[in-house]
Amino acid sequence: MPWWNEDREKFVQDEIRSLKTRKLKAWLLKGYETEEAERLLAQAENFLSSGEHNKALKALAEVNHALRYAPYVGHEGFQEPADLEGIVAASAGPKTELPSFEIDSDIYYDRTYGGWLGKCIGGAFGMPVEGWKYERIKTEYGELQDYIGKPSTVNDDTAYEILFVHALEEFGPFFGAGSMEEASRILALEWVEHLPRAFTAERVAIDNLLKGYVPPESGTHDNPYSEWIGAQMKGEAPGFIAPASPELARTYAYIDGIIAHERNGVYGEIYDAVLVAAAYVESDVRKLIEIGLEYVPEKSRLAKVVTDTLEICDGSKDWEEAREQVAASWIYDYHQVHTFPNLANVITGLIFGEGDFERALAITNMCGLDTDCTVGQTGGIMGVILGAGAIPAKWKDPIEDRLDSFVIGMEHLKISDFARRTCEAGKKCMAQGLTPESQ
Secondary structure, three states, X not given: OOOOOOOHHHHHHHHHHHXXXXXXXXXXXXXXXXXXXXXXXXXXXXXXXOOOHHHHHHHHHHHHHHHHOOOEOOOOOOOOOXXXXXXXXXXXXXXXXXXXXXXXXXXHHHHHHHHHHHHHHHHHHHHHHOOOEHHHHHHHHOOOOOOOOOOOXXXXXXXXXXXXXXXXHHHOHHHHOOOHHHHHHHHHHHHHHHOOOOOHHHHHHHHHHHOOOOOOHHHHOOOOOOXXXXXXXXXXXXXXXXXXXXXXXXXXXXXXXXXXXXXXXXXXHHHHHXXXXXXXXXXXXXXXHHHHHOOOOOOOHXXXXXXXXXXXXXXXXXXXXXXXXXXXXXXXXXXXXXXXXXXXXXXXXXHHHOOOHHHHHHHHHHHEOOHHHHHHHHHHHHHHHHOHHHOOHHHHHXXXXXXXXXXXXXXXXXXXXXXXXXXXXXXXXXXXXXXXXXX
16 A cells, blocks of 8 residues: 555554564664664654654654664674675685586486475475464474475476576576676576566565666665575575585575675575585585585674574484474574574474485474475475485475476476576586686
């Protein structure tokens, strides 16, 4: 409902509710100073309660001004740079030496096909309970062990990854760009051309792009959702095109991530991409989780989510006990679509899945929250580890090798064909340098 509607009271009520339940806390959790915005919001509420709706609306304009220009103060004890140079410097510790990987081997295709299958299976498995909490899933389904209804692969998670690969095919490595910012801009404009809808951070980013903002401003301008899961949910594609090359995966994840996200939102995509890239040569999920930490800022909150969750899992007798403890630290204080609680659920599923595809996906799903994203992430990682041939028929046969989407011009694809296309793009990317400038 627009602000000029005759029912201004309803408009003001909705705006205040949105600020209180989402926006204000989102800015605070990102590390922005919100004291002035909180004061003005209280003023708007007072005007609303006294029936002065027009004055309340004026106060809301000032609230949004205060949020737009709120200073970034960060979080005490944490270092969370926004640019790639800063991210690399903040994660400059020793790196695990990974075995070499034969990019021209059939193994690359089988593992990539497995990753795409796992991503699609996970998304389809998690979608029917998307947004549910553990308690509701447990009450209604007991233990999830199979698809709920006929699985569908139409998902916004994979839509962005389809476009990522498409843009590499169309423009070449680094999307034909000579700089990080240019690469992000080219990919972002593919979103504008091919996406008929978007949600939360990505929707804000596309709106910003249409107003003339380009990355990284498209991801930060008036975007309260820029540390939510939207970047992490599409981290597999940068990993698929950089097998056994976490540094390259990080670069591509950053290029994609800053279109709609910042800081911990971008770290989430980097982390997922690195796990997928390393999974081509490392099958131990605990080691993968630790390798991922080597490529995100060591003193970031995202790194603490991972280390805290690992510590809790190590000290718990089962995943349900671990989930309950993790929830107290990283779930209750955050929105169900935020990166932190959902990453914690992925880690829990991977650890207690113990290398078993079905068990890892089921545990991740049972943990709840943004389940199509989290189970898709777990599935993508496990699929690369196992390869397509080792994924149980129970899970891959109902998918029927279909990768359906709402991406304009790419609505119906075959997973097997698209995996081969991904590998061809990956071979070209691996043949180039680690940055656009090195081409």
